[in-house]
Amino acid sequence: MASQADNALTLQTFGSFYLAGQPRVQTSLPTREVVLAPGGVPVTINPNGTQWLGQMYVQYFFPVQSVDAPPLSFWHGGSMTGAMWEQTPDGRAGWMQWFLRRGWRVYNADAVERGRSGWSPDAPPFAEAPILRTAEDCFTQFRIGSPVSQVTPQALSQAAYPDCQFPLEHFGDFMCQVVPRWTKTDQLMLEAWCELLERTGPVTIVAHSQGAVFALRAAARCPNKVAAIVAIEPAQAAELRDIAALSAIPVLVIYGDNLELDKRWPQIRQRTDVFFHQLQQQGGDVTLVDLPQHGINGNSHLLMMERNSDAIAQLINDWLLQKCQHNPQRVSL
Amino acid sequence: MASQADNALTLQTFGSFYLAGQPRVQTSLPTREVVLAPGGVPVTINPNGTQWLGQMYVQYFFPVQSVDAPPLSFWHGGSMTGAMWEQTPDGRAGWMQWFLRRGWRVYNADAVERGRSGWSPDAPPFAEAPILRTAEDCFTQFRIGSPVSQVTPQALSQAAYPDCQFPLEHFGDFMCQVVPRWTKTDQLMLEAWCELLERTGPVTIVAHSQGAVFALRAAARCPNKVAAIVAIEPAQAAELRDIAALSAIPVLVIYGDNLELDKRWPQIRQRTDVFFHQLQQQGGDVTLVDLPQHGINGNSHLLMMERNSDAIAQLINDWLLQKCQHNPQRVSL
Structure with a gap:
């Protein structure tokens, strides 16, 4: 078993549920x-x-x-499931448990199509073949290092970006978490995320990559159900028209390191910067954190799984306590 | 939230892990x-x-x-994931939690290809399109009632078998749990189940339907890692050559009601009866329970999700305590 240095944990309740499923009749x-x-x-x-x-x-x-604050709702990113918040590739407890053990009530979902949520091989949004990322693709797209043509320990070690925090010797353990994803299912996913907000009532969304895009879009639809948003390396911004609805929701945006060494990330970052700058201009409460500016170096896109993941969790915890705990009135729990 | 009448629960540890993943290089x-x-x-x-x-x-x-007994390892059946042990369609806590709250250490896995375990659209065993069961198919194949041509509340109610224990008004909540499955992936799945036994050490496997077939086959491969098997409505028996390896492992086999009303179940039952009879003949410790003979009527193939699921759990708990708790020497923990 994975070692677990932490003390015993007493739960008031735990369990699981499904929401948002709809019948669809097909013929012929x-x-x-x-x-x-x-x-x-x-x-x-x-x-x-x-x-x-x-x-x-x-x-x-x-x-x-x-x-004494709204629960945290963990929203995973593309190619991943809720498992990404539970465990780190090097066998430590993940952020979900880190926050739970500090007194946060937590929800952890599998987006529509992923994990235990299921999908239909017979329904239109799933007609096109899904994508399963290769290890070589993940290594670069998730900004652990420069392109590699194979994933031997030596190749990964040589290609890793400076100060690499990813536990490279456990890269295969990370790859076990990667699942197929489709490209035409955003609407189904967004509807379910919104229904989750309605079901849980006000939460702080802690979202990664694709999940952060859904967090912004869903919060704009149901702003009274969102106490705050922690957007970890958002893969994209929401629409500019969403900004008005988001202006009363504190947002913490976190980026890792080495964006400038990547082919895509400078462009992604430029777009999201425009969005968050506009949000700030219109009265939004945006805290933008580049981890290297806080002396935290070498993090990739997968910063919640890396060696220093607890230090980053602590930074988020401090922000959450400041924004959510002392203002219990701002959401109607 | 789902109501939770139970008291607080103190965990020594909890978490998740992946096992059995292997790299596979593809080209062209x-x-x-x-x-x-x-x-x-x-x-x-x-x-x-x-x-x-x-x-x-x-x-x-x-x-x-x-x-003071080996942990329970829950192995779900076809079309399902580990979620089936966590929750009932009518919103109660599932068997995993029922046993956990009575002091059992529990493992709950998603078989290869299902849930959070993932699959590859580019690898041979997944080349053929998967199957997603329709609601009409589930209703009959899982023996809730006679064939229906639609799943309206009225149609389900009229077709339900006598004394039906399934919460028909929550049939849609059950359908949310159903995920695609493939038909050529048994070998991959079996290998992972065996690796799970190696990883956890001795456990009692609580398995349903397809999961029970894997339980028998995996136990025959690693008999010293299996303290006992609870086979809930096994979809099939193991091979007769497996019997010698299974003869030292106590097995509880449980069937619901109304098998004789179904097209397939009498044939399935005939085959599994032959297997368990042979196992008994060769010294195996087999307890065969037809629930109606214990005054428990109306259960379908999905008996762990039905209204009287707690009563059936109690019956299993009694057997487990008798077979596993008082003989701690029989497995090397």
Whole structure:
């Protein structure tokens, strides 16, 4: 078992639920005769009928002694599931548990199509083949280092960016977390994220990459359900028209290191900077943190999984306590 | 939130891990230029390179005060994920939590390809389109009632088998749990289940349907890692050659009601009966429970989710305490 240095934890409650699933009736598809296991009794699979679509799986943990502030809702990024908040590749407890053990009530969801939320091979948004990122692609796109043509320990070590905080010897453990994603499912996902906000009531969203884009867009739709947003390396901004609705929600934006060494990140950053600058101009409460400016160097896009992940969690915790704990009136819990 | 009448729960530890993932290098596939979100920066997806394959996600919860017996390892069935042990469609805590709250250390995995374990659209075992069961199919194949042509409340109510224990008004909540499955991935799955046994050390496997088939096969491969098996409505037996290896492992086999009303279940049952009878003949410790013979009527294939799920859990708990708790020497913890 993964070692667990922490003390025992008393939960008031924990469990999981699904939301947002809708029936969808389909017709005229061919049936298939299959054997579901070698030697099994054959069964006819008829895809015509009612499938469920668009549902989202959510797990939650509420500690007995909790911070007097809205719960945290963890929204993972592209190619990932809620597992990314639970564990680090080097076998430590992830941010979900770090915050839970400091008294935060936490929700952790799998976006529509990912993880335990499921998807339909017979429904239009899933018709195009999904993408499963290769290890070489992840290494570069997630800004751990410069392009590699193979993922041997030596190749990764040589290509890693300066001060690399990613535990390279556990890169394969990280790759186990990577799941397929589709490219035409944003609307289904956004609807489920909004329904999650309605279901939980006011929360602070802690979101990564693609999840941070959904956090901004969903918060603009349901601003009274969002106490604050922690946007970790947002992959994109929301629309400029969303800004008015976001102006009363404190936002913490965090970036890791070495953006300038990457092909795509300077362009992504330029766009998100425009958005957050406009938000600030219109009265928004935006805190922008470049970790290197706080003396925290070498973090990639996956900063919640890296060696110094606890130090970054501490920085977020300080901001959260300042923005949310002392203003319990600002959200109607 | 789902109501939770139970008291606070103190955990010694909890978390998750991945195991069994292996790199697989692929070449000669076409690249794709995609925009991962409307308005985003385009990215080239190159599937050539190293993908991870065959990994399994496992979550675990260990209570502070635990039963003096091996942990329980929950193995879900076809079309399902580990979520099936966490929650019932009518919003109660599932069996995983029921046993945890009675002092059992629990593991709950997503089989390879399911849930948070992921799969590869580019790898051979996943080349054939997966199956997503329709609601009409689930209703009949999972033996809740006779065939229906639609899933309106009235249609379900009229078709339900006698004494139906399934919470029909929450049938849609159940359907949210259903995910795609493939038909050529048994070997990958079995390998990961075996690695899970090696990783956790001796456990009692609580397995459902397809999961129970894997439980028997994996236990035959690693008999010293299995203290006992609870096989809930096994979809199939193991091979007869597995029997010798299983003869020292107590097995509880549980069936719900109304098998004789179904098209497939009498045949499935006949085959599994032959297997368990042989196991008994060769010295195996097999307890076969038909719930109706214990005065528990109306259960479908999904008996761990039905109205009387706690009563069935209690029956299993009694058997477990009898077989595992008083014989701590029989497994080397």
